[in-house]
Amino acid sequence: MKIFVDLKEKTKILTLKNGVKYFVLYERSDHKNLLDILKLANFSNKSDLIKFVRNQDGFFRFALWNNNFFFASVDQVASKSILYKKENNNLYVYFDTPNENKFNQASLKDILYSGYTLKNETIFKDIKSMLPGECIYLDNKKKKISNFKWYHFNPKYKVKIKERNFDEILNNIFNNIKLNNSNKNFLIPLSAGFDSRLVVSLMKSFGANFETFTYGFKGQRDFKIAEEICRKLDVKNHKIIMNSLNSRVYSQQKFKKFLNYKNFGISANNFGDFGPLSILDKKINKNEYMILNGQSGDFLTGGHLPTNVITTKNSFKKNKFLLFKFILKKHYALWDNHEANCKSDYLERVNKYYFKNCKNYFDLLKSYEIYEFENRQSKWVIGQQKVYEFLGYTWDLPLWKTSIMKFFENNLVLNEKINQKYYKSFLIKKNYLDVWTSVPINPKLTFPLTLYSIRLFFKTLFFFIGKNKWYIFHKRFFDYFLDPTGVIKILKYKNFIKLITIPRNSVSIISKKYFDKYKN
Numbered sequence: 001m002k003i004f005v006d007l008k009e010k011t012k013i014l015t016l017k018n019g020v021k022y023f024v025l026y027e028r029s030d031h032k033n034l035l036d037i038l039k040l041a042n043f044s045n046k047s048d049l050i051k052f053v054r055n056q057d058g059f060f061r062f063a064l065w066n067n068n069f070f071f072a073s074v075d076q077v078a079s080k081s082i083l084y085k086k087e088n089n090n091l092y093v094y095f096d097t098p099n100e101n102k103f104n105q106a107s108l109k110d111i112l113y114s115g116y117t118l119k120n121e122t123i124f125k126d127i128k129s130m131l132p133g134e135c136i137y138l139d140n141k142k143k144k145i146s147n148f149k150w151y152h153f154n155p156k157y158k159v160k161i162k163e164r165n166f167d168e169i170l171n172n173i174f175n176n177i178k179l180n181n182s183n184k185n186f187l188i189p190l191s192a193g194f195d196s197r198l199v200v201s202l203m204k205s206f207g208a209n210f211e212t213f214t215y216g217f218k219g220q221r222d223f224k225i226a227e228e229i230c231r232k233l234d235v236k237n238h239k240i241i242m243n244s245l246n247s248r249v250y251s252q253q254k255f256k257k258f259l260n261y262k263n264f265g266i267s268a269n270n271f272g273d274f275g276p277l278s279i280l281d282k283k284i285n286k287n288e289y290m291i292l293n294g295q296s297g298d299f300l301t302g303g304h305l306p307t308n309v310i311t312t313k314n315s316f317k318k319n320k321f322l323l324f325k326f327i328l329k330k331h332y333a334l335w336d337n338h339e340a341n342c343k344s345d346y347l348e349r350v351n352k353y354y355f356k357n358c359k360n361y362f363d364l365l366k367s368y369e370i371y372e373f374e375n376r377q378s379k380w381v382i383g384q385q386k387v388y389e390f391l392g393y394t395w396d397l398p399l400w401k402t403s404i405m406k407f408f409e410n411n412l413v414l415n416e417k418i419n420q421k422y423y424k425s426f427l428i429k430k431n432y433l434d435v436w437t438s439v440p441i442n443p444k445l446t447f448p449l450t451l452y453s454i455r456l457f458f459k460t461l462f463f464f465i466g467k468n469k470w471y472i473f474h475k476r477f478f479d480y481f482l483d484p485t486g487v488i489k490i491l492k493y494k495n496f497i498k499l500i501t502i503p504r505n506s507v508s509i510i511s512k513k514y515f516d517k518y519k520n
Helices: 037-038 046-054 105-114 165-179 194-205 221-233 246-251 251-261 274-280 316-331 342-355 363-393 402-410 414-430 451-460 467-477 506-518
Strands: 001-005 012-015 021-028 060-068 069-074 083-087 090-093 132-139 144-149 185-189 211-214 237-241 289-292 394-396
Touching: 001 060, 001 105, 021 037, 037 083, 046 069, 046 090, 069 090, 090 132, 090 414, 105 342, 105 506, 165 194, 165 274, 165 342, 165 414, 185 194, 194 221, 194 414, 211 221, 211 274, 221 237, 237 274, 246 251, 246 274, 251 274, 251 363, 251 506, 316 342, 316 363, 342 363, 451 467
Parallel strands: 001 090, 185 211, 185 289, 211 237, 289 394
Antiparallel strands: 012 021, 021 060, 060 069, 069 132, 083 090, 132 144
16 A cells, blocks of 8 residues: 655654654644654554554644554644545545545535534545544555544543542643743633633643733623733733724735635634734734633533433433434524535434434433534634644643543533533632632623613614514624624625625634635
């Protein structure tokens, strides 16, 4: 079996201690160069390679190969992509955008309606993406190629361990981040929620030097909460209002270039913090900072469990029906104008990949979490780190470390995960640096005074017309002003309200741009 690899200019030639020469690609989110450590490694068999990958404390992609051998791995969340194709007894590996002009129309539609593809599918015909924690191993002497997981996301709901070490896990993670990046200050996006507050309170506990930034529309609740937290912790907060002026960044060539950056055909690029950081660029030296994002504590700790949709009182058949209906509403509704059979085709593939072996209520919950993890979380939410890479920052994701993932997969019963019960009560009880009980968490959404007054006037009128009609009216005439990123202002307001189909949010706009670029 022949091996074809692109992006050779980024690969290195490495002679390991066994004297064998290999090509190697090893990229990390912290930009650390560990090639000297690699030279000392003993990669005499597959188990040694897996052990090396498991010992990585960070976010990476790694490949090692020569004419007779190939091994590749992505991290536990697939934050950095590797694509591959098996064809005519050949293995093709892509570390960058494939030079292909034949596209998978089903995957393109997935991106249009959800923002990302399904499972290991890409928009490039016959090309697959490596899933979270996946490895590829080829030994030409045995003429065998295999895909397997070094890390399995495997949530359980029936295990309760008395002796828990969550506090110890958190302390180890944040202390190590500080120690391993002693030459860096840290930059932390801070909102009104739990996860970013956890990051700033623990980094402060370990004496790290950091600043925070908060963004949104004028009058948004996050600004007030972030200001209170930073005042108590004595750290700097950069307040960035994404008004019409600042939102012009999305009309610049730089943003258009980002939308095409590292296109692996698995999602439109999550613009996330692009606008705020582009504005902040003028005030800080990015080379001094590593970004620490609090994603995705809400998912891991149970915040996305669909226990309000399915219950043990329902039959299995009814629960599966309700769950699939929920999946379409939450994950496949960026636009409402679905083509004929589009929804049924999508659910057919969802069922094939995730739910065909489900037999009971707990199977449905587990399969749903795996479905969301491999798709929305890995490809879209974690995909936001592309912004940091494009802008030249190093980054880390403290709450996506394997130790935290394993803790919430293996240590809680279902009731402790529903509505993040254990996670929230733990943080309130610990009250790190007194910013958990004295500063409100996720208070009621606030609006600019003028917008609030106009909105209240119309909402009063719709009291007599109906709730559903108010929702439609609100989306068409008010959502434009409530996009915290400001991306939706790519469209002028007069053009936005004239759209035949109302976009769900700014993600809809970007996903349609992606779809329009590649559709037949």
